[in-house]
Amino acid sequence: MRRIYLLCGIGLACLLPLVAGAQQISYSQPEREDNARNTEFEIIGSVGGNILVFKNNRNDYALSVYDDDMKLEQRVPLDFLPRNMLTVDFVPYADHFQMIYQFQRRDVVYCLGATLGADGSILRRPELIDSSVVGAFQVKNKIYSVIRSGDKSRIMVYKINQNKKYDNVFYTFLLDGDLQLINNSRLTLPMEDKRNFLSSFMLSNDGYFIFSKLVRPTNKGNINAASLVVKPPETDSFLVSKLDLKGQFLDEVKLKLDNINKKVFLASFYYQQRKGNVEGLYAGIYNWAAGSFERASLLPFSDELKANARQQSSLKNAFNDYFIKQLVVRSDGGFLLTAEAYYTSSRSQPWNRWDYLYGGPWGFSPYSSYYYYSPFSPWYYSPYYWDNDRGTRYHYDNVAILSYDGSGKLEWSNFIRKNQYADDNAGQLSYELVNIGSELHFIYNELYRRSWLLTDVAITPEGKLRRMPTLRNLDKGYDWMPRYGKQIGSREVVIPCIYRNYISFAKIDF
Numbered sequence: 311m312r313r314i315y316l317l318c319g320i321g322l323a324c325l326l327p328l329v330a331g332a333q334q335i336s337y338s339q340p341e342r343e344d345n346a347r348n349t350e351f352e353i354i355g356s357v358g359g360n361i362l363v364f365k366n367n368r369n370d371y372a373l374s375v376y377d378d379d380m381k382l383e384q385r386v387p388l389d390f391l392p393r394n395m396l397t398v399d400f401v402p403y404a405d406h407f408q409m410i411y412q413f414q415r416r417d418v419v420y421c422l423g424a425t426l427g428a429d430g431s432i433l434r435r436p437e438l439i440d441s442s443v444v445g446a447f448q449v450k451n452k453i454y455s456v457i458r459s460g461d462k463s464r465i466m467v468y469k470i471n472q473n474k475k476y477d478n479v480f481y482t483f484l485l486d487g488d489l490q491l492i493n494n495s496r497l498t499l500p501m502e503d504k505r506n507f508l509s510s511f512m513l514s515n516d517g518y519f520i521f522s523k524l525v526r527p528t529n530k531g532n533i534n535a536a537s538l539v540v541k542p543p544e545t546d547s548f549l550v551s552k553l554d555l556k557g558q559f560l561d562e563v564k565l566k567l568d569n570i571n572k573k574v575f576l577a578s579f580y581y582q583q584r585k586g587n588v589e590g591l592y593a594g595i596y597n598w599a600a601g602s603f604e605r606a607s608l609l610p611f612s613d614e615l616k617a618n619a620r621q622q623s624s625l626k627n628a629f630n631d632y633f634i635k636q637l638v639v640r641s642d643g644g645f646l647l648t649a650e651a652y653y654t655s656s657r658s659q660p661w662n663r664w665d666y667l668y669g670g671p672w673g674f675s676p677y678s679s680y681y682y683y684s685p686f687s688p689w690y691y692s693p694y695y696w697d698n699d700r701g702t703r704y705h706y707d708n709v710a711i712l713s714y715d716g717s718g719k720l721e722w723s724n725f726i727r728k729n730q731y732a733d734d735n736a737g738q739l740s741y742e743l744v745n746i747g748s749e750l751h752f753i754y755n756e757l758y759r760r761s762w763l764l765t766d767v768a769i770t771p772e773g774k775l776r777r778m779p780t781l782r783n784l785d786k787g788y789d790w791m792p793r794y795g796k797q798i799g800s801r802e803v804v805i806p807c808i809y810r811n812y813i814s815f816a817k818i819d820f
Contacts, residue, residue: 355402372386711725749776
C-alpha cells in the first residue's frame with residue numbers, strides 16, 4: 311500500500327473549513343490472481359468499514375476485502391456460486407450486502423439472492439427469487455434485470471418476454487432491503503411493432519417502476535415518439551404518458567428521479583429533422599404522485615454556447631459528437647447535465663452518429679433480445695469488452711456542463727477541455743464524476759509527453775472550474791481507469807488501476 315498526498319488548490323479552505331487541505335490516495339497491492347487480461351470485477355462499495363470488490367477470473371469467483379487504507383485483509387472464495395453465471399448484482403448496506411445472481415442449469419435459468427457480511431461470510435444462504443424455462447439452448451445473456459431505489463429500501467427483479475404480437479410481457483418482483491417479497495406482478499405493455507423499444511429503467515424509494523418507451527422509425531433513425539411508463543408498487547397496470555415532442559426528433563432519453571418531490575427529470579438532445587444536427591435540449595418534469603407532466607419544453611442552444619462546444623466542427627453541428635452522460639437534480643428544482651464528446655475513427659468503416667446510437671459505451675442496442683437490457687452494471691469491468699474492434703481509435707474529448715433553473719432557463723455553462731484517444735481499448739479514457747456536495751469533481755487521464763496524468767477538475771455550484779494539482783500516476787507505474795470508478799462515500803471514490811499487467815485499486819479521499 312502506498313500513499314500520495316495532493317495539495318488542494320487555493321480556496322478549498324474557504325469552501326470546506328473543517329476538512330484537511332489535502333487529497334489522500336491509497337493504493338492496494340496487486341494480487342497474483344488478478345491478471346488484467348483475465349479478471350472481471352465490480353467495486354461493491356464500503357461495507358462495515360471494509361471496501362469490497364467482487365472478482366471473476368474465468369469463472370473462479372472471489373471477494374477481496376480491503377481495509378480503509380486499501381490493505382488486503384482477506385480474499386474470500388465464493389465457492390457457493392455456480393460456474394458460468396450469467397450476471398451478478400450487488401446492493402451494499404452499512405454492515406452487509408445483498409448478492410443477486412442468475413445462472414442456467416439445463417433448460418432453466420435460476421435467479422437467487424443471498425446476504426453476505428462485511429467479511430464475506432454468508433449471513434443468509436441463497437434463496438430462489440424466480441426461475442424461467444428457456445428451452446434446450448445455452449443463454450448467453452441475462453434473463454433477469456435488477457434495479458434498486460436510491461435509498462436501497464426497495465429492490466426490483468424483473469424479466470421481459472415478448473409475445474407473438476411483439477407486446478412485452480413483464481414479470482416483476484418488488485423486494486425490500488432484506489430480499490423479502492412485497493409484490494409480484496405479471497402485466498403486458500403493448501409495443502405496436504418492432505420499432506418500439508424500452509430504456510432507462512428506474513425504481514423510486516416508494517417502489518414506483520419507471521422507464522421510457524421510445525419509437526424509432528428505422529434502425530438508424532432518431533426517436534420520433536416517446537412515452538414515460540410508470541407502474542405503481544402494488545398494482546398490475548402501467549400508466550403510459552405520451553411526451554409531446556413538438557414535431558422534433560430525439561436522441562437518447564435520460565431519466566433522473568427526485569425522490570423527495572416524487573418527480574422524474576428527463577432530458578434528451580433534439581433535432582429538427584431525421585439525421586439532422588443537435589439543436590438543443592428537450593427537457594421535462596413528470597410528477598409520478600400526480601400522474602402528469604409539470605413541464606416539457608425545447609431549450610435551444612445559443613450560437614454562443616455552440617461556439618464554445620465546437621472543436622473542429624462548424625457551428626451548426628457543434629454538439630453532434632456529444633452524448634449526455636449524467637443528470638444531477640438540484641435541491642432548488644433545477645438540474646445539471648453533463649455531456650461528453652465521443653467518436654471513433656477506423657480504416658475499415660467510417661463513423662457517424664446514427665450508426666453509433668445506443669450501441670456504444672453508455673447505451674444498449676434496442677434491436678437485441680427483449681429478454682435482457684443493459685447486460686453489464688454501470689461499474690462492471692470486463693477485459694474482453696474492448697478486444698473486439700481491432701484497428702479502431704476511440705476519442706473522448708470535451709465535457710459540457712450545463713446548469714438549468716427550475717423554469718428550464720440556462721443559468722450557466724462551462725466546458726472541461728480534454729483530448730483523449732487510444733487504439734483498440736478505451737479503458738483509460740472518459741472520466742469519473744464525484745459529487746461531494748459542495749462541488750463536482752471530474753477525474754480523468756490527460757496525455758502529457760506520451761504519459762497519462764491523472765487530472766482532477768472541480769466545478770462549483772456557480773459554474774467556476776478549479777483545476778486541482780495533477781497526480782503523475784505513471785511515475786509510479788499505475789495506469790488508471792477512471793470510467794470504472796465508483797463513489798463509495800460522500801467524499802470517497804475507488805478507481806481501478808493496472809500495475810504491471812495486474813489489476814489494482816486506489817481510494818481517493820477528498
